[in-house]
Amino acid sequence: MSSKSCHPRRKFVFIKTHKTGSCTAVNIFQRYAISHHLSVLMPTGGNMLAWPFPPAEEDYVHTPDEQYDVLLSHMVYNKTWLRTKFPANTAYISIIREPSSHLRSAMNFYRLPELLKIKSKNPVQTFLQDPWKYKDLFEAYFDFCNVTWDGTRNFLSFDLGYPTDGAEDKERARRYTGQLEVDFTTMLIMENLDESLILLRRLMCWEVRDVLYDMTPKNSRNYSYKEYVSTAEELANLRRWKAVDYLLYDTFNASLWRKIAAQGPDFHDELRYFKELNKRVSTYCDKRTKDEPDLTVAASKWNSEFQPHLWNKCGYRQWSFNKALKPSHESKKPSISKPLDKKKKTVNATIPYIQGVSEKLRRILQNFNIATNFKPHSTLRQKLVHPKDRVQKGTKSDVIYRLKCEGPQCNDTYIGETSQPLKAS
Incomplete structure (x- = not known):
């Protein structure tokens, strides 16, 4: 059980990153928020808080006292803005994954081969032969807020607040990553999720039951290049192309094991207990029938006795989470708790026009309520006007x-x- 010398931390921000297993991880924080009646800063629509833009006042549901305990949404980490909404003792948490597997997942989920006009059977292999060749094909620029996004490059770092245009600035990337180490209480690593969660439990002074998760894969998809192992040359190209993401991952992966080593030998005893219990509870929740007797988990060194179905360990759907945490005062004060405009805010993005690619990117951005303007990749003036002979x-x-x-x-x-x-x- 949690040490008597510490108190559970109940103010936390979970930056939900893309294609990192964050749907599995966020359920842990959703359950904790509901079980402990915490005030959650909720987006006005869906599970994205203004991503990929800086949040505006109309982007989230306001409480009368503007006091919040928790944030659990997709958003670009914005230290300045978050410090105005959460107190100094707030824990900051996120999750990242190995950049090579992250690229494969993003390549499939966002249909990047179509946008990049890659027609080979293994688009990752083709892309990694020369990533710079495709730079202008998937880079989107949002001029109203001076934000550039590229789903093939440093996507993890972008979600954690690092600008796309800093991809080549090694010193800037080192400084920013170092600051993230200071800002974040811990960073979950998808490839070592169990170890990450036990460390999280200890740092947050929670119980093991608080970090159990549904082992059924979320948003898992099969595709031909999912398990592709890149060559040494391809990985070298990727490390240069996604240099900031690799710096981020290597830094926090090393930090994870360094912090675990400082925990002492009983960390691994707890880890074994957690793995066994998590499998047992996950199976129970997945296969439970109406007539099946309730499961009771006995007290241990790391948690008190509990029943998973009573402690909400069998998970929540996103819609039920939104309903449970919808502020009860919302209908009473429409001017505060509802968006300023019932219509979704529309923003504009300007991207280079490349026939057959830009149209598809426009359709993707429409899902985020982003209107797309095209600019010519090359002009007649560039091709035809030569004022002087050489x-x-x-x-x-x-x-x-x-x-x-x-x-x-x-x-x-x-x-x-x-x-x-x-x-x-």
Whole structure:
């Protein structure tokens, strides 16, 4: 059970990143918020809080006192904005995954091969041969807020607040990643989710029952290149292309194991207990029938006795979570708790026009209520207008020239100036 010397932390922000197993992880925080009657900052529509833009006042449901305990949405990490909504003792948590597998998942989910005009059977392999070749095909620029997004590049870092245009700035990336280490209480690693959750439990002073999760895969999809293992050359290209994401992942993966080592040997005893209990409870929740007797989990060193169905360990659908946490005062004060406009806010994005690609990207962005404007990738002026013919070097006048002595014993050089055309001999 949790140590008597600490108190459970009940103010936390979970930045829900894309294609990282965040749908599985967020259910843990949803259950905790409902079980402990916490005030959740809720988006006005769906589970995205203004992503990929900075939040505005009309983007979330306001409480009368503007006091919030928890945030659990997709949003771009915005330290300045979050500090105005949550107190200084708030825990910040997120989840990331290995960038190579993240690219494969994003490539399939967002149908990137279509947008990038890659027709091979293994689009990841084709893409990794030369990622820079496709740079302008999936980069979207939102001029109203000066935000650029590229789903193929540093997507993880983008969700955690790092700008796309900083992809080549190694020093800036190191400084930002170092600051994230300071800002975040812990970062869950998808490939080591169980270890991450036990560390989370200890840092938050929760009980093991609070971090159980449904082991049934969420949003799992099968596709031909899902298990593709890149060559050394392809991985080298990817590490350069997604350099910030790799820096982020390597930093927090090392941090995870460093913090675990500091926990002592009983961490692994708890981890074994957690794995067994999680499998047992997940199976019970998945296969439970109406006539089946209730499961009672005995007290242990890391949790008190509980029954999963009473402690909401059998999970929530997103709609039930939204309903449970919908503020009861919403209908009483429409001017505060509802958006300023019943219509969804529309924003504009400007992207280069590439026939057959830009149209598909526009359809994707429409799902986020983003109106897309096209700009020409090249213009007639660029192709047709050449005000002057190119002047050959030998016919130029008013030039400075250098002549080198060509004799075998001569190393002298003469530098002169002439207003006459310099004709090559």
